[in-house]
Amino acid sequence: LNAAPGRAPRQRVRFLQAPAPGGGGAVELVAARVPVLADHPLVRGPRFRKLKIGAGHRLDVKASGVFVLGIGHGNKLLTELYNCHLTKVYTVGGLFGKATDDFSDTGNLVEKTTFDHVTREKLERILAVIQGTNQKALLMYSNIDMKTQEAYELAVKGLIRPMGKSPPIITAVRCLQFALPEFQLEIHCLHETQQYLRKMVHEIGLELKSSAVCTQVRRIRDGVFTVDDALPRTQWNLQSIQEAIWNCQLKVETELEKTL
Amino acid sequence: RGLGVAAGPPSTRQLREAEEAASVFQYAGKAARRKDRVFVWGFSYSGALGVPSFVRPDAGWKKPRRIQPTPYRLETEEKISSAACGYGFTLLASNTRDITKVWGMGLNKDSQLGFQRSRRDQTKGYEYVLEPSPIPLPLEKPQQTRVLQVSCGRAHSLVLTDSEGVFTMGNNSYGQCGRKVVEDEIYSGSHLIHQLKEFDSRVVQVVCGQDHSLFRTRKGTVYACGWGADGQTGLGHYNITSVPTKLHGDIAGVNIIQVSSYGDCCLAVSDEGDVFGWGNSEYLQLASVTETTQVNVPRHLPFKIGKIKEAACGGTGNVVLTEEGNVFVWGYGILGKGPNLIETAVPEMIPPSLFGWSDFSPDIRVAHVRCGLSQFAALTNRGELFVWGKNLRGCLGTGRMEDQYFPWRVTVPGEVVDVACGVDHMVSMVRSF
Numbered sequence: 001l002n003a004a005p006g007r008a009p010r011q012r013v014r015f016l017q018a019p020a021p022g023g024g025g026a027v028e029l030v031a032a033r034v035p036v037l038a039d040h041p042l043v044r045g046p047r048f049r050k051l052k053i054g055a056g057h058r059l060d061v062k063a064s065g066v067f068v069l070g071i072g073h074g075n076k077l078l079t080e081l082y083n084c085h086l087t088k089v090y091t092v093g094g095l096f097g098k099a100t101d102d103f104s105d106t107g108n109l110v111e112k113t114t115f116d117h118v119t120r121e122k123l124e125r126i127l128a129v130i131q132g133t134n135q136k137a138l139l140m141y142s143n144i145d146m147k148t149q150e151a152y153e154l155a156v157k158g159l160i161r162p163m164g165k166s167p168p169i170i171t172a173v174r175c176l177q178f179a180l181p182e183f184q185l186e187i188h189c190l191h192e193t194q195q196y197l198r199k200m201v202h203e204i205g206l207e208l209k210s211s212a213v214c215t216q217v218r219r220i221r222d223g224v225f226t227v228d229d230a231l232p233r234t235q236w237n238l239q240s241i242q243e244a245i246w247n248c249q250l251k252v253e254t255e256l257e258k259t260l
Numbered sequence: 261r262g263l264g265v266a267a268g269p270p271s272t273r274q275l276r277e278a279e280e281a282a283s284v285f286q287y288a289g290k291a292a293r294r295k296d297r298v299f300v301w302g303f304s305y306s307g308a309l310g311v312p313s314f315v316r317p318d319a320g321w322k323k324p325r326r327i328q329p330t331p332y333r334l335e336t337e338e339k340i341s342s343a344a345c346g347y348g349f350t351l352l353a354s355n356t357r358d359i360t361k362v363w364g365m366g367l368n369k370d371s372q373l374g375f376q377r378s379r380r381d382q383t384k385g386y387e388y389v390l391e392p393s394p395i396p397l398p399l400e401k402p403q404q405t406r407v408l409q410v411s412c413g414r415a416h417s418l419v420l421t422d423s424e425g426v427f428t429m430g431n432n433s434y435g436q437c438g439r440k441v442v443e444d445e446i447y448s449g450s451h452l453i454h455q456l457k458e459f460d461s462r463v464v465q466v467v468c469g470q471d472h473s474l475f476r477t478r479k480g481t482v483y484a485c486g487w488g489a490d491g492q493t494g495l496g497h498y499n500i501t502s503v504p505t506k507l508h509g510d511i512a513g514v515n516i517i518q519v520s521s522y523g524d525c526c527l528a529v530s531d532e533g534d535v536f537g538w539g540n541s542e543y544l545q546l547a548s549v550t551e552t553t554q555v556n557v558p559r560h561l562p563f564k565i566g567k568i569k570e571a572a573c574g575g576t577g578n579v580v581l582t583e584e585g586n587v588f589v590w591g592y593g594i595l596g597k598g599p600n601l602i603e604t605a606v607p608e609m610i611p612p613s614l615f616g617w618s619d620f621s622p623d624i625r626v627a628h629v630r631c632g633l634s635q636f637a638a639l640t641n642r643g644e645l646f647v648w649g650k651n652l653r654g655c656l657g658t659g660r661m662e663d664q665y666f667p668w669r670v671t672v673p674g675e676v677v678d679v680a681c682g683v684d685h686m687v688s689m690v691r692s693f
Contacts, residue, residue, distance in 0.1 A: 097284075098279075109275075109278070109279050109282060111282075111285060112279075112282050112283070112284045112285065113284060113285045113286065113287060114284055114285070114286040114287075114289075116290055117288050117289060117290050117292055122693065125642075125643070125675065125693055126693060128642045128643070128644070129673075129693075131616075131621075132616070132644055132669050132671065133669075133671055135616070135669060136668075136669050136671065139668075146662070146664070146665065146666075147599055147662065147663070147665060148598075148599065149598045149599055149600045151598075151666075152597065152598030152599070152665060152666045153598070155613075155614060155666055156611045156613055156614060156666075157613070158613055158618060172618075172620045172621075174620065188620075207693065208693075209287040209288035209292070210287065210288070
């Protein structure tokens, strides 16, 4: 970053002494544009000595996926994006038959149960109930008076969202794969933590009269940023970072304008 | 492990061995069946919820519960196939061949729950029944007849059986029980249950309005009896009818597949998807065809909203469900489209996104609609229950006491199969997960 060509040094007008066009010895002042010495690279030093990097929504050690970082001015955009309260999408993988103390497959075993009575239909029924109760929570925490016409119109469009602090709310769940004992869900949620998602997998197991642990939590979308925009480990270099920022700028601006 | 081995944190191999050696618990086998349950909510002091501890708590320090704001499970001995809520009382019926087929609870001041012999005085009956109590029906073949459906009105009830016609009980001051009106009859503590058998074919649906009764037969004809001052009997006059009489008007010759009524307005749906209405029209229920406030002959309602599958009538508002799964409301009151829509004579559609339809789940549709006196209920094909309307004494079951101006989910632990709405309470039949 420091090797990139920086700002051109400022110019100023100085009156320099130059030999007069007439006879020798007499000097006259001539106006000339000279670069300011204070802007010389050797005087100024490297342009960037530290970078302010801020992190977006938290991602667990055991989870993976899209993690948004802001650099410099981007930190302010991060705060604004946080206030937009956009949903995040996760793919959560689960395994039936075990229950552990920290709800993931690396924890201490608490119980083993049978799971051959579990079918995809039963799982989808439970998911429908989860969606239903969370839909209610969505409307309740949005702090809009339910008796107004405006609340009705927002509810019709599906735009009611809690715009302040609220407990984790799940806006949509879908079963992507189901192959006993494993299953995979796609969850759209707000204000959640990854441990809450693991706990949800455990509770789904309990509802189905069996037990389940969470094997994988992967965030595939965080507001406007998807996996396609994200940079994998091999691409953590300046060129790709600059390109990624450039590509996302438009999306971020439109989203902020829409919401705020 | 011997005494000479140091004890440290368990290694991976030890953990794995311990895990494999752990015993497996079985909570539900492959043949685990889904259980059928009944949930009740609403006003409890009349006994209509069937939970005696709400009215008379079993411990001295407990307070009586006047309103049950969220669904509460009611333990029943048999699987309940049909339920109906009247004005302060409830009837539950089972499809069984046992002797006890119908249970009733709530108000019994007009013997709408039959004669419930009091234990303190064997000659008198109970005026308030707090628990689901069996109703003795005078069946000829009690171990073969099955009860198909029950229906409740303001102070009378109808029980439909498969081979022995319709049994009616309760108040008959307007002939709504289908028998001759007796002057100064005392209905409280009465043993009389009347049986109706003379219809042109087997009766397949019975509906109670506030003080009138409607019977729909297999051939698609509709019979009515009871109070007619608003024209709700549809017989062409405004008098009382005490014998079930066939309706004509626009439904003569039409095969009716569903009838509905709860207040003083009635709706009938034909097999071709047309809807017919008669009765009270003071709240613009029939204003699309006539300006008069009482209509005593069934009239066809020319709505261009598609083929209609089901209709439900409330006290002041009506709701229909079309074949595509759209819900249309009209009438007066809280119709479900926000606080601004108070009355309309033309049906207005409730957007399906309020019932959970979205791009994420596009195959959700409303499967049934039901009406209470000033509330509406809709059941989706996923088994979710949505209610809206006036929240009289907590009858909506949302957990709050405020009126609900657009459809709101009721959290029930199970898949809702059917719901019956009353004036201030509701009963739902639910299958567990």
